[in-house]
Amino acid sequence: MKEKDNRPVYLNILTINLPIIGISSFLHRVSGFVLFSTYLVLVWMLNRSLTSEEEFVQLLSDLRNNFSLKILIFLISITIFYHSLIGIKKLITDFFGVGEQLKSGSIISWIYNVMFVLISITTLIFIFC
Amino acid sequence: MSATIPLKELKPLILSVYRFDPNKDKKAYMQDIEIEVPDNKDLMVLDVLHLAKEKETSLSFRRSCAEGVCGSDGMNINGKNGLACTTPLSEAVKRNKLVLRPMPGLPVIRDLIVDMKQFFNQFEKVKPYLITKDDAPELERKQSPAEREKLDGLYECILCGCCSTACPSFWWNPDKFLGPAALLYSLRFIVDSRDQATEERLDDLDDAFSLYRCHGIMNCVSVCPKGLNPAEAISNIRKKLTNRNR
Structure with missing residues (x-):
C-alpha cells in the first residue's frame, strides 16, 4: 500500500500573485460555475413566460417591481457578460494568436475588464432606473 | 559580509520565512527574522537568506551557482516565484518586509526546499x-x-x-x-x-x-x-x- 505523504504543500492562492490574465481566467471559471448553478432560474422564467399570456404579463411585472428578482437578474446578466467577454478574448487568442505575450495579453485583459465594468454599469442603470 | 559594512549604513529588514522541519514540526509556520541589510547596496534575496542563516542556522534552502544558471534556488518571493540569486531586494521587498515561501504545489522537504x-x-x-x-x-x-x-x-x-x-x-x-x-x-x-x-x-x-x-x-x-x-x-x-x- 502506498504510504500517505504527510509533507506540507504550500498552496494559498490568496498569497500568490497572479497577472490580470490569470485573475480574468479564474473569474471566467467562477462565472461559468455561477451560470451553471443559476440556469434553472432562467429556465423557470422561460417556463412562466410560455405558460400563458397572463403569466407572461405577471412575470414582466415581477421583473419590474420585485427588488430581489431585479438583483438576481442583474447578477445573472453581468455573469453572462463576463463569461462571454472573456470567452471571446480566449477565442481570439486561440484563433489569431493575439495576446500571447505577457504585455499584450495583459493590455487586452484590462480592455475586456474595463468593457465589462462599463457594460455592468449600463445594465445596472437599465434594470434599476 | 555584514562585518565589512559600517554599522551606520545598515537598515533593518523583516524576513518572514516559511519553516518546516519534518523531525519536529507537525505543521509548517511562518517565522519572522529581523536582519540588517546595507542601505547603500541592492542585495539579492539569496544574500539575505545567507544573512538570515547566520541568525537561524537551521534555516534550509537550495543554492548552487548563485548567478541564475543552475536554477536551484527557485522559491516564492513575496507571492511571485523567482530565483533568489537574481531577484534584487529593491524589486522584492514591500513595506520593509520580505516574505519567502517554497514553490507552490510541491511537497515541502524542509523550509524552502521542495520535492521536485x-x-x-x-x-x-x-x-x-x-x-x-x-x-x-x-x-x-x-x-x-x-x-x-x-x-x-x-x-x-x-x-x-x-x-x-x-x-x-x-x-x-x-x-x-x-x-x-x-x-x-x-x-x-x-x-x-x-x-x-x-x-x-x-x-x-x-x-x-x-x-x-x-x-x-x-x-x-x-x-x-x-x-x-x-x-x-x-x-x-x-x-x-x-x-x-x-
Missing part, C-alpha cells in the same frame, strides 16, 4: 533528448543557422520549476498536465531539424490533459527568470496539432 520529483516526472515524459532513426553520421548532425534559430527562446530553460509551480493547471493536475517547463522543452525537440520523432511527440501530447489543460493564464511567463514564454510555446504546439489533424 513530480516536476521531473513530467519533464521525463516529453523525452527531452534528440530521437533519430538514421545511422549516426561520421562527424555530426548538421543544422543550418536558420534551423538553429528556431530553438531560440526554447533551449534556454534551466528547469528551475518556477513556471510549472506557478501554474494553476499544474497545481490541480500535477500528474496529468505536463506543465509549462516540460511543454517548452517538448517544442524545443519538436522544432529541432535533427529530431526524427516529431509525429510521435505530437501523438504523446494529443490527449485531454497533457497539453490542453493550459488555459493561457500566463503566470509561467510572468515568473520565468530567464524571460521565456512557455505559454506561446504551448500555443505553437496546439497549432501544430490542429494543422496536423485537419
Whole structure:
C-alpha cells in the first residue's frame, strides 16, 4: 500500500500573485460555475413566460417591481457578460494568436475588464432606473 | 559580509520565512527574522537568506551557482516565484518586509526546499533528448543557422520549476498536465531539424490533459527568470496539432 505523504504543500492562492490574465481566467471559471448553478432560474422564467399570456404579463411585472428578482437578474446578466467577454478574448487568442505575450495579453485583459465594468454599469442603470 | 559594512549604513529588514522541519514540526509556520541589510547596496534575496542563516542556522534552502544558471534556488518571493540569486531586494521587498515561501504545489522537504520529483516526472515524459532513426553520421548532425534559430527562446530553460509551480493547471493536475517547463522543452525537440520523432511527440501530447489543460493564464511567463514564454510555446504546439489533424 502506498504510504500517505504527510509533507506540507504550500498552496494559498490568496498569497500568490497572479497577472490580470490569470485573475480574468479564474473569474471566467467562477462565472461559468455561477451560470451553471443559476440556469434553472432562467429556465423557470422561460417556463412562466410560455405558460400563458397572463403569466407572461405577471412575470414582466415581477421583473419590474420585485427588488430581489431585479438583483438576481442583474447578477445573472453581468455573469453572462463576463463569461462571454472573456470567452471571446480566449477565442481570439486561440484563433489569431493575439495576446500571447505577457504585455499584450495583459493590455487586452484590462480592455475586456474595463468593457465589462462599463457594460455592468449600463445594465445596472437599465434594470434599476 | 555584514562585518565589512559600517554599522551606520545598515537598515533593518523583516524576513518572514516559511519553516518546516519534518523531525519536529507537525505543521509548517511562518517565522519572522529581523536582519540588517546595507542601505547603500541592492542585495539579492539569496544574500539575505545567507544573512538570515547566520541568525537561524537551521534555516534550509537550495543554492548552487548563485548567478541564475543552475536554477536551484527557485522559491516564492513575496507571492511571485523567482530565483533568489537574481531577484534584487529593491524589486522584492514591500513595506520593509520580505516574505519567502517554497514553490507552490510541491511537497515541502524542509523550509524552502521542495520535492521536485513530480516536476521531473513530467519533464521525463516529453523525452527531452534528440530521437533519430538514421545511422549516426561520421562527424555530426548538421543544422543550418536558420534551423538553429528556431530553438531560440526554447533551449534556454534551466528547469528551475518556477513556471510549472506557478501554474494553476499544474497545481490541480500535477500528474496529468505536463506543465509549462516540460511543454517548452517538448517544442524545443519538436522544432529541432535533427529530431526524427516529431509525429510521435505530437501523438504523446494529443490527449485531454497533457497539453490542453493550459488555459493561457500566463503566470509561467510572468515568473520565468530567464524571460521565456512557455505559454506561446504551448500555443505553437496546439497549432501544430490542429494543422496536423485537419
